Amino acid sequence: MSDATTSYAGIDPEALFDLPKPAGESRIVVAMSGGVDSSVVAALAHASGAEVIGITLQLYDYGAATGRKGACCAGDDIADARAVADRLGIAHYVFDHESAFREDVVEQFADEYLAGRTPVPCIRCNMGPKFTDLFKMARELGADCLATGHYVRRVMGSAGPELHRALDPARDQSYFLYATTEDQLDYLRFPLGGLPKSDVRRLAEEAGLRNADKPDSQDICFVPDGDYARIVKKMRPEGGIPGAIVHAESGETLGEHKGIVHYTVGQRRGLEIGGQPEPLYVVGLDAEAGEVRVGPKRMLAVSSARIIETNRIGPIPDVELTAKVRSLAKPVPVTLEGPLGDGAATTIRFETPEYGVSPGQAAVIYAGERVVGGGWIDSTESAA
Incomplete structure (x- = not known):
């Protein structure tokens, strides 16, 4: 253990990663965005005794992002990730994925708004550049797992690993990860899912990481000023x-x-x-x-929603299911009318009318704390 690590009193770093073999014989690839969360994951992985490799994907223009607060995977964040890797004494690689990110995420973001839908680019990013490409890199590097700073929990169930909400509801990011496949979940590790943010920042300070006090990133990293319409009109002028x-x-x-x-x-x-x-x-x-x-508020009431391109994580238990139709929405009771998973379309019916259900958003299905799966909202049925 180098002087860049700490004992992390009360935390067993090796146990957090649930490695298939002893840590001293293992290799962990950490997705490093430059933020405090992924930096702490790298520090915990290093403290476990495993060999650690950090990977940062540069997702959009480096120069334009320099100095911005709330960005990630560009500009000063890359420098922060590199500095953390140097502090820990681990290998660190940066890969240019700007063109893929623009095509798979930013262009689709603009097209969805132009079509009158409300997109969720963070889910698209996780489905594409972040997980698909990072998985390929991690496996090519011979890693035993890929670790990220997402606030969700990977819990072993009777049928294999399950995706659960984070213990800290204020930090939970499970809505954005419903499209994770079972094969991906078997390989992924989320060591921060059982920790509050205050503990994560404390760990960063103990490890001497320079970004311990860094502000959290925004939900839409490539729109750090919140003016998404400006981005869309620049790419699709007809939207204005x-x-x-x-x-x-x-x-x-x-x-x-x-x-x-x-x-x-x-x-x-x-x-x-x-x-x-x-x-x-x-x-x-x-x-x-x-x-x-x-129209008046009553016209926003929706009785059901058709969701497409659905994903299922594990079996669907015979318990009450709930759904979130926005990232900050409260889960509400629903029933499924049709198959879930393998890209099939299905319908979720709300126990009571739900408001503000927008095509283009995701509907994520839960069984208690566990994420069962979800899909993209394609259309809704009015309850008015």
Whole structure:
């Protein structure tokens, strides 16, 4: 154990990685974004006694990201990852995946907004560059596992490894990992899933990592200022073409919008159509007609949603299932009407009407704390 590691009182680093052989004979590849979470994973892996290799994927323009707060996998974050690797005395490699990230994630992000849908690029990133490509690299390097800084838990069940929510609900990232395959889960390790963020920062300080106080990354790393519409209009200028705001019930034109990319289902702010007898929300987007359709809150109520490209992780237990239809939504009781997994389309029916269910988002199915699977919301059935 070098002077860059610590004993981590109360934590057994080797046990966190559940290695198939003794740590001294093992190799762990750590996905290092440059943030504090993945840096602590690298420190824990090193403290386990295994050989550790850090890999950073450069996902978008290095120069444009330099100095930004809340970014990842670009700019200063790459330098932070390299500095942590140097501090720990582990190998570190950076691979340029900008073109793949742009094609698989950013371009699709823009196309989804242009089609009137609400995308979740973090899931697409995990399904593509982060897991698919990192898996290939880790296996080529002869690693026994691939470890990441995600706040989820890998729990061994009777049918094999299961994906569970993090113990700290405020940090849980299971919504973004529902598309993880069973083969991937067998190889993945999530050593932070049982820790609160305060402990992670403490471990970073104990290990002398320079990014111990670094701010958390934003949900959409390539839109650190939150202005996603600017990104979409730069790539797809037609998304900024003004059009009519139409009342979904009466058909009356109430005003003009600034471009369909500025609106999502459930939105109330920014409509600028005052003088109405009741509050109005975006209840639908007609991308072909270029219309934003609005209505009272009751029109947002949804009784069911059709989900596509579904994934299932392990068997579906005979217990009450719940679903999250947004990353910050509370899980609500649902029933499945059709098969889940292998890309099949299925329908989830809500026990009580659910609000703000938007095509393009993901619906993630849970059995208690366990992630059963999920899919992309393709369409909804109104409960109004």
